[in-house]
Amino acid sequence: MLNCRQATQLMSESQDRPLAAGEKLALKLHTLMCKGCRNFEQQLPVIRRIARRY
Template identity: 45%
Template structure:
């Protein structure tokens, strides 16, 4: 892998689509050598899970709720 920038692109991509075998191997090798990217990957995963959780929450209709009903 050329650099951390390319690694972060792959980390982001893998959250949405499967990586090719080569991409997966390249990313894993980079993560073995780079502690900063390992931390970055954990942060990507945390943000992705938080986003999924937020999307599952029922929508709020604050305009029609009476004051103090929250």
């Protein structure tokens, strides 16, 4: 089971490479239970859009 640190690392990597099916499933299970990581996951694409709009 992923902890928050591992989950956010994986979320960050998902911005740079496609995740494997097992990684996606592990993330899904973690974010179902963790509101903070769910918010983090939604904010990563926003940070990317901010940088692109810079």
